[in-house]
Amino acid sequence: RHYTTVMGIETSCDDTGVAIVDDQGRLLGDALQSQSSIHKPLGWGIHPVTAAQLHERNIHAVVQSALHKSNLKIEDIHTIATTVGPGLAFSLNVGLDYSKKLLQQHNKRFIAVHHMAAHALTVRMLNPIEFPYLVLLVSGGHCILAVVNGPCEFYRLGSTLDDAPGEVFDKVARTLELHTHPEVGDIAGGRAIEIVAKLGDEKAFKLPHIMAGVRNCNFSFAGFKSAVNAHLKRVSFASLSDWDQQKMTIAANMAASFQYYLTWHIAKRVRRALVFCKTFNPKCRTLVISGGVACNNYIRNELDKCATAFGFQLACPPPYLCTDNGIMIAWAGVEHLKSNTATILNPQSVIYQPK
């Protein structure tokens, strides 16, 4: 039999990701070019124009590398699936323009993929999880709790009212100067916090229990930044120059406390969503977490406890599928093709419009 092959192209933020997946969910080849080492001198911040230029510079090689690894030629690809949003407009356009070129030169179908839908669906590439399920998407740009009823059917229960959790992880990592920390200096943002937190005491600093009395499933993370800053000001963290024992201890304690309170907040909102599902959607028995922040094992463990307490299974894609990648975009394309929910657009008419 002839398998349908889908090439996924992801350029929404700072990772150029391309992958080829077949309709059985087999990964045929993938390539990922991360820009993080280039953004490191900025304390891991991303400059949108630089990000787009780097996508521009890398995308052809990344596509060729994915093809090479799969032993396929561009002619063997049936469908191109490309992220069309949400994300950085300049970056998204690089992926979209490249897709348009491919489609002009070769006769293929095109599927527009929603980045967050792709994060929510990836888990099904490896695990046979049926709809509906509850999903928590936690990344550098988003925080969403939703019931996934189908590849294109999402019922949103809540989302962040201000910052995304990954953004706050990244900011706190920068304030704690972890990009110069002798042990984790080459590891970015949230991952650095997770590692340093293991050495600290999570009760050392008291942070607020944000929205503790608010009876919905929304999130708020901005308050953590100001609370962390206030504590660090009090102990004059910014004036400590060397990574001596004192600075190490403060950073570890703050990383641990921050991670504890942020996880407490997420877990509280997730428990409300679990109550909602148990009451109104009894078929929903799985909690899926995805997005870059879902790589965090401390958060995974806490959410596993929440899920178990409500008789739910916790499912998380492996870390390489949680952070941005081309595989999840290709897989979302496969899901759309299989369920006939594909938005098969003329790519010439797709223009990304930031909200």
Ligand code: KG4
């Ligand atoms: O999904 P993703 O790759 O890109 C977006 O769409 O945002 O997520 C990146 C985010 C970054 O903010 C990064 O700091 C965070 O995921 N992240 C983590 C961990 N690994 C990545 N946050 C907490 N703990 C981690 N282990």
Ligand code: ZN
């Ligand atoms: Zn993402």
